[in-house]
Amino acid sequence: MPILKKQDPKIYKAIQGELKRQREGMELIASENYVSEAVLEALGTVFTNKYSEGYPGRRYYGGQEFTDVVENLAIERAKKLFGAEHVNVQPLSGAPANMIAYSAVLKPGDKVLGMDLSHGGHLTHGHPVTLSAQVYDFVRYKTGADGKIDYKELEAMAIKEKPQMILAGFSAYTRQLDYKKFAAIAKKVGAITMFDIAHIAGLIAGKALPNPVPYFDIVTTTTHKTLRGPRGGMILCKEKFAKAIDKAAFPGFQGGPHMNNIAAKAVAFGEALKPSFARYAAQILKNAKVLEIELKKYGFKIMFGGTDNHMVLVDVFGSKGVTGKEAEKALDKVGITLNKNMIPDDPRSPMDPSGVRIGVPAVTTRGMKEREIVKIARWINDVVENHADEKKLKVIHKEVIALCKKFPVYGNLK
Ligand code: DSN
Numbered sequence: 001m002p003i004l005k006k007q008d009p010k011i012y013k014a015i016q017g018e019l020k021r022q023r024e025g026m027e028l029i030a031s032e033n034y035v036s037e038a039v040l041e042a043l044g045t046v047f048t049n050k051y052s053e054g055y056p057g058r059r060y061y062g063g064q065e066f067t068d069v070v071e072n073l074a075i076e077r078a079k080k081l082f083g084a085e086h087v088n089v090q091p092l093s094g095a096p097a098n099m100i101a102y103s104a105v106l107k108p109g110d111k112v113l114g115m116d117l118s119h120g121g122h123l124t125h126g127h128p129v130t131l132s133a134q135v136y137d138f139v140r141y142k143t144g145a146d147g148k149i150d151y152k153e154l155e156a157m158a159i160k161e162k163p164q165m166i167l168a169g170f171s172a173y174t175r176q177l178d179y180k181k182f183a184a185i186a187k188k189v190g191a192i193t194m195f196d197i198a199h200i201a202g203l204i205a206g207k208a209l210p211n212p213v214p215y216f217d218i219v220t221t222t223t224h225k226t227l228r229g230p231r232g233g234m235i236l237c238k239e240k241f242a243k244a245i246d247k248a249a250f251p252g253f254q255g256g257p258h259m260n261n262i263a264a265k266a267v268a269f270g271e272a273l274k275p276s277f278a279r280y281a282a283q284i285l286k287n288a289k290v291l292e293i294e295l296k297k298y299g300f301k302i303m304f305g306g307t308d309n310h311m312v313l314v315d316v317f318g319s320k321g322v323t324g325k326e327a328e329k330a331l332d333k334v335g336i337t338l339n340k341n342m343i344p345d346d347p348r349s350p351m352d353p354s355g356v357r358i359g360v361p362a363v364t365t366r367g368m369k370e371r372e373i374v375k376i377a378r379w380i381n382d383v384v385e386n387h388a389d390e391k392k393l394k395v396i397h398k399e400v401i402a403l404c405k406k407f408p409v410y411g412n413l414k
Contacts, residue, residue, distance in 0.1 A: 022034070024335060030311035070262055082213045089262050091234060091254070094221070113139050114139075121170060141154050199310070205277065290370045290373040313357050316354065317348065317353075
């Protein structure tokens with residue numbers, strides 16, 4: 001970046017610092033990943049200059065011969081990846097994608113069943129602090145006594161509440177959803193089905209998890225988590241909702257789409273269509289399972305009874321008497337990044353909850369496999385148990401950097 005270095009050294013320095021952090025750090029935030037250098041290249045292009053309100057072939061401004069190419073390719077590739085009838089690649093991210101989808105098919109005040117945040121749902125699924133909860137009447141379902149979604153209870157709730165929509169999707173729930181059962185419950189009460197697959201989209205694209213798209217009316221996602229694309233959102237839906245979704249995205253909710261981002265989405269979807277992506281997705285599941293098994297050996301309580309996807313939710317406070325915040329902070333010191341997280345019905349506060357969420361998509365992108373995950377689990381235990389021992393933390397930090405250097409990322413970036 002020779003021009004930036006000269007023109008704006010402060011920003012250049014921060015970017016270099018972040019690059020070093022990402023190269024030398026063990027990234028275990030379940031929603032983060034490393035995009036390819038091709039995706040980064042597409043993001044930093046002249047498409048950032050272009051306004052293109054509307055859709056391919058019907059835009060409001062001129063000069064769209066190249067924007068149409070990238071948006072059409074992104075749509076075509078996403079359709080192929082997920083077997084979707086209709087795709088809108090314009091949502092700026094996951095939260096707007098969800099608001100767009102709600103507004104396309106619901107009226108203000110309509111009732112939606114969505115999963116409780118502390119049970120693994122997401123803020124935009126009707127948490128009281130969000131706009132979604134101000135506009136729609138969200139009723140929250142929870143996991144049952146065995147830590148999994150209780151379909152009988154969900155059905156009873158659906159019959160009682162008569163919602164217009166039943167929403168699936170999670171940012172911390174780690175078990176596989178029974179798509180058929182879920183859709184059958186919605187059908188019984190005449191509700192629209194929506195699934196926010198943001199966390200697991202890459203696992204679905206890589207065929208490590210079954211595809212929910214045939215079972216749901218609307219599927220929303222981000223493109224930057226397991227799917228390993230640029231930060232952004234996307235909506236997949238049945239043809240009968242296509243017009244409403246497109247209209248709700250533009251002009252309903254957003255203005256001009258970010259075309260550099262859409263170009264980068266197209267590149268990422270192209271990568272996800274390759275056989276190597278399926279191997280990546282399969283390895284994520286193997287790594288997460290090893291993490292679950294190893295952490296259990298160290299006496300950590302794994303929420304929901306275990307994992308079927310890319311992450312585990314751990315009750316560190318209940319297991320080791322260390323809060324989620326303390327664990328996050330101590331792990332940060334050794335270069336292991338993850339996030340504190342509520343556990344179901346957490347007695348502690350969201351800013352210092354009982355749990356931590358640990359995900360393996362980013363380390364799997366680096367090429368780490370079962371052997372490395374065993375080491376990572378050992379470090380997590382050592383750090384949590386010795387979180388106040390600065391000397392020990394320093395030793396572990398050196399070991400973490402050494403392992404990360406064996407699995408380099410962004411070799412061509414300067
Ligand atoms: N912030 C994302 C996550 O970490 O799950 C969801 O929005």
